[in-house]
Amino acid sequence: MSTHRTQTGGRIDRTRKVSFRFDGRTYTGQVGDTLASALLANGVHLTARSFKYHRPRGILAAGSEEPNALVAVWRDAARYTPNLRATQVEIYEGLQAGSQNRWPALGFDIGRINDALSRFFPAGFYYKTFMWPRRAWKSLYEPMIRRAAGIGIAPTLPDPDRYAQRYAHCEVLIVGAGPAGIAAALAAAKGGGRVLLCDEQSELGGSLLSETRAQIDGQSAAQWLAQALAELAANPRVTLLSRTTAFGYFPHNLVGLVQRVSEHRETALPGQIRERLWQVRAQQVVLATGAIERPLVFPGNDRPGVMLADAARTYLNRYGVRAGTRAVLVTADDTAYQSALELAAAGVAIAAIVDVRDQPGAQQLAAAHSAGIEIFAAGTVLGTRGALRLRAARIGQRDATGAVHFRRSVVCDLLLMSGGFTPSVHLFSQSRGKLEWSEELQAFVPGAAAEATRCAGACRGVFGLSRVLEDGAALFAAQHYEVSEDGPTPGAGWLGTLPQPVDADVGKAFVDFQHDVSLKDILLATREGFHSIEHIKRFTTTGMATDQGKTSNLNALAIAAQRLQKPPVEVGLTTFRMPFTPTTFGSFAGASRGELFDPVRRTPTHEWAEARGAVFEPVSLWMRARYFPQEGEDMHLCVKRECLAVRSACGLFDASTLGKIEIVGPDAAEFLNRLYVNNWSNLAVGRCRYGILCRDDGFIYDDGVIARLAPDRFHVTTTTGGAARVLAMMEDYRQTEWTDLAVWLTSTTEQWAVIAVQGPRARRVVETVVQGADLSAAALPHMALTRGYVSCEDAPQIPAMVFRVSFTGELGFEINVPAGYGRAVWDQVFEAGQAHGIVPYGTETMHVLRAEKGYIIVGQDTDGTVTPDDAGLAWAIGKTKPDFVGKRSLQRPSMNDAIRKQLVGLFCLSCTAPLEEGAQIVDSRGQSVPMKLIGHVTSSYDSAVLGKPIALALIAGGRARIGQRLFVPMPGGEIEVEVTSPVFYDEKGVRLNG
């Protein structure tokens, strides 16, 4: 065992050794160690290079507030996590970790040159030095900043681990399982409600885990803790979560927790859960998040070996590690004396105590004197010596006039500092609770809460073990705790920089360790005229690192306030944002990856299409067959064959994904009148009509065929992608605008499988399948519907609705059957179609066929700025209707401007391949950039039946340009096109009536 490890004590398992690697060297620790405690036990303080200046940095803290010791931990190339705080990484056998931000090695770092050049990297350097010449940004400055400024490397392989999620509900959520949180949990549990107690550390207990002296109700802190946790664990209404960080506080008492499930385990099991995200909705939230010790600001305060006093006490008492052999304590607070005395008792030589205050506490002074420790009252640290590790501290003292004099250089390898304690108000602030400035504590404490939130213990400025325990319990039921050997409670401590002579090197006195912001930077910001901490923060980047300034915010604020001669509250406090500590993307994604990223909706004929080798495409959440290639066909050949088959014989298409809404009630027609642009009152039962739905701004929102099934019953179809939003829009109007109408809406999208049979021979195919219905042209003309049935082996009478509709321009039928029978009926239709040359076709062919007829697709030929008239659909508008959604907007003069973009067709004159969709259109050759663009191509295909490419386009004043020649400028040159009617094929529509 190393000399740094004590012989006894602590919560580590001294019987179980763990070997691990850090920066390629193998070390030994004990089960229960963190990476930080294990490295300290091996005498390793140097763990990182700093962000901007690549200065050597050590371990400052013992908890999640650690700003310096950021490490990467990995099991393999895919399981590689950068930027973990060494103070939170639990070691296991074989753990591999490495320092970051250094090259080629931690001890010798080329980037250190930044440190020597640090006068060229002042605060705000992003905004200044590099602004000129502008061209140098891309080639020089940006790559340089990026290379210099990175912390850690992101893994490149997919994450093999799994992440679970859980919603939880409780009456009381307690964040922080220190003495306040545990006392609160014990009291809350007596109320019988569900209590959830979480803590970010590997063990519940907080400060009790490093408490060796105090006795609670006659027991040691450890005994009391064990008993309290056993009592809580035995209660089935209580959930205890260790290794669980409450990272975000969301409205209505929703708190996000991340539980680290397997990160600390030696073996990574295949498919293991790495983390679990908890979304906890709590009736009450208790924040017992403790306080964070403040560093002091003096030159050289970032040297490895400089550490927070309370952290050194934690390493000693909880991990059995002496963080050094000879220490100096610099403190502005009585509590740190205890740390020094406990370290002294454990064999660490305390070379001196430098008390910043003129009058250190009498009791503490006496205790230090009796331990033989030299004390410098009104003291200060003027600097530190050492390269990669602290070797000495330069101690000074103020005289009666306030002038600072150098006293002595004291050899030490550990410099403990304590500027007092900052209540951890992050989550309270996230909950939008108001913070108040406490003059007594010189810190922000929780004020009025915005949620059902209460705070207990040190996070609200209550210190001292007995007071903290009682503060936690009192939230639910007052309880007295008898605590002996309760130490001193922290006071105001010290804010801002320690007293320095005028020529002090303020550039080496660090305020924000993680972002390398020094005293000099903050002073510069105030000289540059920044008066608000919000601006100072952005100029200097103080508090903007991944630790969100847990150790630095108050010092930065105090320095600025002193310099500006304002009270700190007037300079302000920056907002705390989630996450409290960095949180993995994996925990947010949870199961939403791969197949489960989104639901994949498949139609009843999906397997059939798959078996025939269909190529699919996603359309909203649906998977639709795009084309059905045969041996040797590419998409182009396949679509050409499918198109010709539909035009010459018949095609079979699965239209089940179309949205369907059944609108029922005596006012159903009136409801549709008010929504759609068309007139519905005069639609006869048994007939269909093409409907257009606008938004209230008058632009096309959706379209589809609507059938009247009965006087009070309509069957509305919508676009595949628009189904949900159209129903939502309808419900919105129904429930909020037109409460006078007796009408109700039901989505029937998935009730019906829709089998479209299109082509000149379609009737002969459908006739053989659908019985009990007259499908003749006289009985069932275009845009009519009838009912019949289909007989299958298992179901003798499958009810079928047959719509005579066409999205191809051919004679067409859409057979609607209950979805569960969709596949069986499809099989029958395909079978019956064999004699008639039936060919299954997909969405690509559907697109070509409809484009040949100039039928629009909402979202392809419209973009949210196209009116019915722009799309050539003004004929659909019910001119006599008093109102419909969008009518008022369509009456605005600009909506009827002759130069609005209108839908037209384009024939290509100088090309054989289709135009590019989205290509811009100009009206003359040889324009120089920027050209005058008059429109763009919306749809473009090779038309098999016409033997040439066709396109639809939106062109300014397009209808008046029919016959004109326009140009499509492309990288390879201009393509000449002729403007035509958008109906390319069978303009008179005779085929529809076949």
Add this chain to the structure above:
Amino acid sequence: MAETSLYMRMLPPMSRWILQGGADALSAAARAWPAGLSSEACRARGQGELHALWLGPEEFLLLAPPDHEPRALREALAGMPHSLVDVSHRQVAFEVCGPDCALLLSAACPLDLDAAHFPVGMCTRTVFGKADIVLWRTRADAFHVEVWRSFLPYCTELLAEQVQN
């Protein structure tokens, strides 16, 4: 979640209707439907294999055996403004059973499924992951889940994923 008795099973085909209407129509329907309609929000009522699930102040989901024809209901509603739409094939149902069924669903359902807050007989529209579902607690250790048919594979795969967790 080592409970071996935790399982999910598909429920047999059913007849389903969405009944919507005003107060008059719903009280007439309540008299004609064997077990009546709940006037309490988010509650199911049933008799034998006929059930009515409250989905909204004007909306119920009616469940019955396959090919059940609700003749009495239609007669009672004749002439009254209402909407009765057959959705038998729109959705399918599965059941999640076992002592930990609420915990399992809590992986992807944001509601409080504790028996005190979601008692037997309670039903509501909610989500399971990214799928809309109707969730109905039929027993202390069983939930009946109604989901649109194309979302079934997503739901079952997401459940399977959670069982592993």
